[in-house]
Amino acid sequence: MTAAARHSIQQALLALVLAAGPTAPRRHLLERFPDPAQALAAGPEAWIAAGCTQAQRQALAHPDQATVERTMEWLAAPGHHLLGWHDPDYPPLLRQAPSPPLALFVDGGxxxxxxxxxxxxxxxxxxxxxxxxxxxxxxxxxxxxxxxxxxxxxxxxxxxxxxxxxxxxxxxxxxxxxxxxxxxxxxxxxxxxxxxxxxxxxxxxxxxxxxxxxxxxxxxxxxxxxxxxxxxxxxxxxxxxxxxxxxxxxxxxxxxxxxxxxxxxxxxxxxxxxxxxxxxxxxxxxxxxxxxxVAAQLASALRIRLRAPIHCPEPAHAPAYAPPDTDYQRLWNALGYDPTGMDSLIERTGLTAATLSSMLLVMELEGRVLATHGRYVRKTSSFTSHSV
CATH class of the missing domain: 3.40.50.450 (Rossmann fold)
Known part of the structure; x- marks a missing residue:
C-alpha cells in the first residue's frame, strides 16, 4: 500500500471516529466496504442503509478538519498508530467484547x-x-x-x-x-x-x-x-x-x-x-x-499474526524441525541450554523486549521454552540451530 493510500484510509477512519453517536452503523460500514476510504466515498445512501443518524451523516460529509489535521500530525510521529475495526491487527479479544470501540489510538507497540x-x-x-x-x-x-x-x-x-x-x-x-x-x-x-x-x-x-x-x-x-x-x-x-x-x-x-x-x-x-x-x-x-x-489460544492467534509458525514436535525418528522464521531462529540460537536473562537475549538477537516477550510466551505455551525467575532455557530439542 502506498503512503498516499494509507493516508487516505486514515483520514477516512478519523471521519468515521469523529461522527459521534451509535457505533454499530459505523462498524457496519467498515464491515461492508473493503476499507474506510471506500466506506466514506460510498455517500449518503450507503450511510442511511447502514443506519447512521442524520447528525452522523452530516459529520461524515463535513468532518472536523482541525481535529483531522491535528490527529494526522500525531499519527505521523514514530510509535503512533490507529487500529480500526476493519484492520486485521484490531485486538481479537476486544472484537468479541460488548460495545467494542470503532478504533484505538495507540502510543507504543x-x-x-x-x-x-x-x-x-x-x-x-x-x-x-x-x-x-x-x-x-x-x-x-x-x-x-x-x-x-x-x-x-x-x-x-x-x-x-x-x-x-x-x-x-x-x-x-x-x-x-x-x-x-x-x-x-x-x-x-x-x-x-x-x-x-x-x-x-x-x-x-x-x-x-x-x-x-x-x-x-x-x-x-x-x-x-x-x-x-x-x-x-x-x-x-x-x-x-x-x-x-x-x-x-x-x-x-x-x-x-x-x-x-x-x-x-x-x-x-x-x-x-x-x-x-x-x-x-x-x-x-x-x-x-x-x-x-485461554492464553494458549490467544498465543496461537498471535503467532499467526506474527507469521512465525512453530509446529508441534516431530516424532523421535524424524529430523529436528528448524523454524522458517528468522527472528524465531535467532531467538532459539540465542537461548542455548543454560538459563538466559532478557537483557542477554536483547543483546544477542537485536530484538526489542516487547517482541521477545511475545515470542517467548508463544514458545513457552507450546512447550519449547521454560521460564524460571525471569530467565529462559530450551525445553526440547525439536528445533535445530542454524546461523541466520
Missing part, C-alpha cells in the same frame, strides 16, 4: 494489544497492604509472561504499571480516558511516557481529548475486553474497579478478587464480588493456572 493480559484494578486510595498486593501480583503476573493491563489511575493502577515496568521483560498496557497524548492525572505524565516506550497506551479518543467524567467508565469496558481476566485488589462498595469487574463478566472473562480485613472499607467491594461468585485468589499462581488454557 500495537501488537501488545494482542498479548495475553490480566487487568489489575482497584482503589485510587488503597491501604498500604493493598498497594503492596498490587505490586506483588503485577510483578509475578509479568514474570509469568502475561501483560499487566490497567487504567493509569492513581493507587492500584499506578502500582501495577510500575511493578511490571520494574522487570526488564515486563509488559504493561494502559487504557486511558483521555487522548493518548494527554496524561491524567498530570503527575502520571512520566509513567505514561515509560509505558508508551516499553508497552502501549491505548485510547478510543483522538489526541487532544481532555479528561471528561463519562470517559473513564467507558474506558473500563475496553480494559475488561482486552484482558483474559480481571483481578480486583481493593475496592470500595461503589468504585470504578467494580464497574470493570462487571464489564469483564459481561464480556465472558474471568474475574478474581483478593479478600481483605473485615475492618478495611476498601475490602468490601472485593467481599461483595466473592459473595456474588467471582473467584477468591490468594496468589498470582492461581490466576495464571486458571487463564493458561
Amino acid at each position: 500495537p501488537a501488545l494489544a494482542w498479548h495475553p493480559a490480566v487487568a489489575v484494578v482497584g482503589s485510587r486510595s488503597p491501604s498500604p497492604g493493598g498497594r503492596d498486593h498490587a505490586r506483588d501480583f503485577a510483578a509475578q503476573l509479568a514474570a509469568s509472561g502475561l501483560s499487566v493491563a490497567s487504567g493509569l489511575a492513581s493507587g492500584v493502577d499506578a502500582a501495577a504499571h510500575q511493578a511490571a515496568l520494574a522487570r526488564a521483560d515486563g509488559i504493561t498496557v494502559a487504557v486511558i480516558g483521555t487522548g493518548a497524548d494527554i496524561a491524567y492525572p498530570r503527575h502520571h505524565a512520566g509513567l505514561q511516557a515509560r509505558i508508551a516506550e516499553r508497552g502501549a497506551v491505548l485510547s478510543e479518543y483522538p489526541p487532544g481529548t481532555g479528561p471528561r467524567s463519562g470517559h473513564f467508565p467507558a474506558r473500563n469496558r475496553i480494559l475488561a475486553g482486552l484482558a483474559l481476566g480481571t483481578v480486583v485488589i481493593e475496592a470500595a462498595e461503589r468504585s470504578g474497579a467494580l464497574i470493570t469487574a462487571r464489564l469483564a463478566v459481561e464480556a465472558g472473562r474471568e474475574v478474581f478478587a483478593l479478600p481483605g480485613s473485615i475492618h478495611n472499607p476498601m475490602a468490601r467491594g472485593c467481599h461483595r464480588l466473592i459473595r456474588d461468585g467471582v473467584q477468591l485468589v490468594e496468589s498470582p499462581e492461581e490466576i495464571v493456572q486458571t487463564l493458561a488454557p
Whole structure:
C-alpha cells in the first residue's frame, strides 16, 4: 500500500471516529466496504442503509478538519498508530467484547494489544497492604509472561504499571480516558511516557481529548475486553474497579478478587464480588493456572499474526524441525541450554523486549521454552540451530 493510500484510509477512519453517536452503523460500514476510504466515498445512501443518524451523516460529509489535521500530525510521529475495526491487527479479544470501540489510538507497540493480559484494578486510595498486593501480583503476573493491563489511575493502577515496568521483560498496557497524548492525572505524565516506550497506551479518543467524567467508565469496558481476566485488589462498595469487574463478566472473562480485613472499607467491594461468585485468589499462581488454557489460544492467534509458525514436535525418528522464521531462529540460537536473562537475549538477537516477550510466551505455551525467575532455557530439542 502506498503512503498516499494509507493516508487516505486514515483520514477516512478519523471521519468515521469523529461522527459521534451509535457505533454499530459505523462498524457496519467498515464491515461492508473493503476499507474506510471506500466506506466514506460510498455517500449518503450507503450511510442511511447502514443506519447512521442524520447528525452522523452530516459529520461524515463535513468532518472536523482541525481535529483531522491535528490527529494526522500525531499519527505521523514514530510509535503512533490507529487500529480500526476493519484492520486485521484490531485486538481479537476486544472484537468479541460488548460495545467494542470503532478504533484505538495507540502510543507504543500495537501488537501488545494482542498479548495475553490480566487487568489489575482497584482503589485510587488503597491501604498500604493493598498497594503492596498490587505490586506483588503485577510483578509475578509479568514474570509469568502475561501483560499487566490497567487504567493509569492513581493507587492500584499506578502500582501495577510500575511493578511490571520494574522487570526488564515486563509488559504493561494502559487504557486511558483521555487522548493518548494527554496524561491524567498530570503527575502520571512520566509513567505514561515509560509505558508508551516499553508497552502501549491505548485510547478510543483522538489526541487532544481532555479528561471528561463519562470517559473513564467507558474506558473500563475496553480494559475488561482486552484482558483474559480481571483481578480486583481493593475496592470500595461503589468504585470504578467494580464497574470493570462487571464489564469483564459481561464480556465472558474471568474475574478474581483478593479478600481483605473485615475492618478495611476498601475490602468490601472485593467481599461483595466473592459473595456474588467471582473467584477468591490468594496468589498470582492461581490466576495464571486458571487463564493458561485461554492464553494458549490467544498465543496461537498471535503467532499467526506474527507469521512465525512453530509446529508441534516431530516424532523421535524424524529430523529436528528448524523454524522458517528468522527472528524465531535467532531467538532459539540465542537461548542455548543454560538459563538466559532478557537483557542477554536483547543483546544477542537485536530484538526489542516487547517482541521477545511475545515470542517467548508463544514458545513457552507450546512447550519449547521454560521460564524460571525471569530467565529462559530450551525445553526440547525439536528445533535445530542454524546461523541466520
